[in-house]
Amino acid sequence: MPPNRPTPLDRPTTAPPDRPIPAVLNEHELPQNLTIITNAIETALRNVFVGSGPKQMSPLKQSPRCKKIEDEEVNLERASEPSIHRDFILNEVRRLFKDEFGIMQDVDFVAHQPASLDDVQAYEHEDGPGPDPEQLAFDLSQGYNSPWNSSILESLLHEFQARCKDESWPVKKSDNYVRQALRNRYKRLRTTWLRGQPRLTSNGIVETPAEVEERMLEHLKQLGKASRQNTRRRNVSFRLTVTKQIHRYFQKYLRRVSTLDGVVKLKTEGGDNDLVVWEWLQRLVRFLGENGMSSEESAVENNFEHVLRVKNMEWRRCIDRELDIVDVERIVDSDIFSPRGAKPVKRIRALDNPMSSRDAVKGLPVDLYDGAWFSRLTQREIDTLAVATHRFPWMKVATL
Structure with missing residues (x-):
């Protein structure tokens, strides 16, 4: 029979001489890594439950x-x-x-x-x-x-x-x-x-303060040059835009004057009874000049028809009906309207159309300014407007 082997309870509790039982360590003898971990945990708990004083917490990272x-x-x-x-x-x-x-x-x-x-x-x-x-x-x-x-x-x-x-x-x-x-x-x-x-130069040497300053000045010089070029480009673009707008106003004015001149000439030769009305419309358009012509915004009506929405001129007396008579005459009268040039486009006039940002034309008779707009002006603004001393007799024009 083999000899009885000692059970775990029968084994000696003493360690071998080469492996001594470590003594219990106090809090001042903790290993270094354990001390760091303990401090980190204490800091985290203090931030969660106590806070870290007056500092403002940064916003959480967004998803x-x-x-x-x-x-x-x-x-x-x-x-x-x-x-x-x-x-x-x-x-x-x-x-x-x-x-x-x-x-x-x-x-x-x-x-x-x-x-x-x-x-x-x-x-x-x-x-x-x-x-x-x-x-x-x-x-x-x-x-x-x-x-x-x-x-x-x-x-x-x-x-x-x-x-x-x-x-x-x-x-x-x-x-x-x-x-x-x-x-x-x-x-x-x-x-x-x-x-x-400071940066590294091509020789692998760090720039001196003087070299940094020189590089910065060169950069600022290039920025200034680019800024001036952009400014000139914007100014040229603005001038071209304004020139095109003025050209459109002038072309509209010339077209209406040409239409009225032709109609008046025909009415004079024919001795028509409505000659006085067309002469009055002719004077009206000439008084207003190209700066009194309204501008338009392009739009699409019924998903396919190209139209122009006429901008409202707050300062000008409402003469939409009178101008429509002139524009329609250009279209329907083949003796006046030439097929050359831009094709006439339907114009829509409405109170909810955009407002024109152009300034009021100075020196017109008071009859050509909108009454409600004129009544809101101060005396200084009226003086600046330089209203003409003569009047422009108004005529109620029936459909011609």
């Missing part, structure tokens, strides 16, 4: 779906706003950055002192206090969506909306709209700051 919805809302808001509102908001964003960071123009941001790496890491991974609200400093090594930079941009957002309320701005925007404008401003300034940092 792609939420960001897409936010972008769509901002795009809709931008699509429905006048350009003057957009310019106002962007000017206020620039003013806010000027006040907070002491810059007068973008290039001044090159001197911005970024936040220290230790402060950023302490805020993002431990229990650091976060950005100092009295001396904001971006982490320029990262984009706008980092926790540190997001916290600064949220502070700027609150300051922006507070200014809007305190100063009673005429234009108010949603937080998402302003947040996007602030982010775009930061991206532009960060690009300027990065461009102003």
Whole structure:
């Protein structure tokens, strides 16, 4: 029979001499890794249950779906706003950055002192206090969506909306709209700051401050040249647009004058009874001149017919019926209307048509101005209008 083997309970509780039982460690003798883990857990719990003091928590990271919805809302808001509102908001964003960071123009941001790496890491991974609200400093090594930079941009957002309320701005925007404008401003300034940092030359040597300055000046020179070219291009485009509009007004005026001259000539030769009416219409159109001719907007009626919606001229007396008589005569009378030139298009006159932005023609008889519009003018505006002293006798024209 084999000898009885000792059971686990019968085995000695003492360890072999080469493997001593470790003594119980106190809290000051914990291994280093365990100490780090313990501190991290304590920090996380303190942030959850107690908070980390006055620092402002940065917004949670958005899901792609939420960001897409936010972008769509901002795009809709931008699509429905006048350009003057957009310019106002962007000017206020620039003013806010000027006040907070002491810059007068973008290039001044090159001197911005970024936040220290230790402060950023302490805020993002431990229990650091976060950005100092009295001396904001971006982490320029990262984009706008980092926790540190997001916290600064949220502070700027609150300051922006507070200014809007305190100063009673005429234009108010949603937080998402302003947040996007602030982010775009930061991206532009960060690009300027990065461009102003020393780079490696072709020889593998870091640029000197003088070389950095020379490179920046050359860049600004190129920007100025491009800006002047764009300005000239916009001015030329604007002048061409205005020239085309003036050409259209003048062509419309000449066409009506030519029509009336032809009709008056025929009526004079034929001794027609309605000659006096056509002569009155002739004087009316000549008095108004090309600047008294209304403009139109293209439109489509019944899904296929091209029409023109005549813009309403607030200052001008309503002469739609009189002008329609002239335009119709050009179409129906083959002796007056030549088949050459643009094909006549149906014109629609309505009170809900767009308003013309052109200024009132000066020096006309008071009879040619709209009575309600004229009654709202101040004496100074009436003096500027230089109304003619003579009158223009009005005639009620029946259908001819």
